[in-house]
Amino acid sequence: MADPTETAPSEVASFEDLSLNPCLSRAVSKLGYERPTSVQMQCIPLALEGKDVVARARTGSGKTAAYLLPVFHKILESTVPRGTFPRALILVPTRELCQQVRDEAVKILNGSGGTLRVEQLPPTGSKPAETRAVLGVRPDVLVATPGRFATCLKDKLLQPDSLQKALQMLVLDEADLLLSFGYEKDLNLIATQVPPGCQVMLLSATMPENVERLKQLVLHDPVVVEVDDEDGIGADDALASAAGGITDVDAGPAQLVKHFTLDVAKAQEKLLYLLGLLRLNLVQRKVIIFVNTVDTGFRVKLFLEHFGVRCVVLNSELPSNSRVHILQEFNRGLQQMTRGTS
Numbered sequence: 001m002a003d004p005t006e007t008a009p010s011e012v013a014s015f016e017d018l019s020l021n022p023c024l025s026r027a028v029s030k031l032g033y034e035r036p037t038s039v040q041m042q043c044i045p046l047a048l049e050g051k052d053v054v055a056r057a058r059t060g061s062g063k064t065a066a067y068l069l070p071v072f073h074k075i076l077e078s079t080v081p082r083g084t085f086p087r088a089l090i091l092v093p094t095r096e097l098c099q100q101v102r103d104e105a106v107k108i109l110n111g112s113g114g115t116l117r118v119e120q121l122p123p124t125g126s127k128p129a130e131t132r133a134v135l136g137v138r139p140d141v142l143v144a145t146p147g148r149f150a151t152c153l154k155d156k157l158l159q160p161d162s163l164q165k166a167l168q169m170l171v172l173d174e175a176d177l178l179l180s181f182g183y184e185k186d187l188n189l190i191a192t193q194v195p196p197g198c199q200v201m202l203l204s205a206t207m208p209e210n211v212e213r214l215k216q217l218v219l220h221d222p223v224v225v226e227v228d229d230e231d232g233i234g235a236d237d238a239l240a241s242a243a244g245g246i247t248d249v250d251a252g253p254a255q256l257v258k259h260f261t262l263d264v265a266k267a268q269e270k271l272l273y274l275l276g277l278l279r280l281n282l283v284q285r286k287v288i289i290f291v292n293t294v295d296t297g298f299r300v301k302l303f304l305e306h307f308g309v310r311c312v313v314l315n316s317e318l319p320s321n322s323r324v325h326i327l328q329e330f331n332r333g334l335q336q337m338t339r340g341t342s
């Protein structure tokens with residue numbers, strides 16, 4: 001039985017040390033990734049050994065590449081003839097995350113010069129013909145929400161026996177959200193179709209009780225990786241030095257995320273402080289503001305725009321196409337943003 005807290009050798013320091021397929025080492029170097037993050041250092045060697053892996057690491061720690069690289073490696077090194085599909089299935093809780101994972105995958109694959117294909121299933125409400133078109137290109141890797149993938153199985157758009165023959169890897173990303181988003185039935189159905197030899201990776205920012213249930217459903221004797229991430233992809237130290245009078249409540253030397261609290265005596269003054277932080281460049285680059293209601297999100301937007309701060313509201317009441325568009329604009333740097341709810 002695997003040691004549940006086993007970790008990979010700590011001497012791994014560069015992507016070359018990970019013994020990834022050379023196409024993938026080239027791809028990460030083209031992306032400018034100088035060295036693996038902690039979660040990548042620990043997960044990738046275990047996954048390349050064929051172990052089931054459970055990893056807990058904070059948001060932004062590089063979890064996506066921690067599973068995409070082993071997934072691509074396994075397919076590239078596999079002797080199974082091309083055309084059997086999907087070789088890997090990545091399940092995430094929302095359509096936006098499907099898009100984000102696919103984008104990250106395409107970024108890596110573009111640099112690898114290879115011919116692997118990653119597709120995402122069309123959203124709920126799409127016509128079966130659209131799903132057939134996606135499956136028709138026989139993607140090596142399929143990204144989907146559990147709901148969409150289960151519908152695909154139920155509608156027989158994907159035959160269970162093709163899954164039995166092809167599926168080599170299953171990834172459950174943002175696992176803490178998968179069950180809380182109500183996908184339990186879908187996951188139970190999918191679990192019955194996962195072939196016994198399929199390797200499983202489960203990644204999550206937190207490990208609540210429901211993740212244990214998920215582990216028992218699909219993983220075999222997994223190695224557990226817990227990353228208290230000291231690793232800083234692009235840590236923004238400028239914020240720390242600029243925020244003179246603000247209390248740093250979580251100041252590690254090289255932490256990815258810096259936390260500060262600002263005590264505001266009167267609730268009405270919150271907006272003024274917010275404006276000050278933005279206009280005086282105490283908070284730099286792109287900013288996401290979380291508020292507790294949709295209405296407050298719109299109020300904050302109106303206030304900030306009155307003072308020339310470009311922003312947009314994102315909340316669950318908007319149609320999903322608009323949400324994707326808003327995120328794309330935000331990523332391209334067109335807007336600062338207020339969010340309706342967290």
Ligand SMILES: Nc1ncnc2c1ncn2[C@@H]1O[C@H](COP(=O)(O)OP(=O)(O)OP(=O)(O)O)[C@@H](O)[C@H]1O
Nearest residue numbers: 033034035036037058059060061062063064065233
């Ligand atoms: N080794 C690396 N070096 C530099 N940048 C990296 C490295 N690995 C990943 N990144 C970049 O860091 C960013 C955050 O990574 P990623 O989205 O995988 O984090 P995450 O842990 O999956 O976060 P979330 O939980 O929000 O999905 C991405 O833009 C990714 O391209």
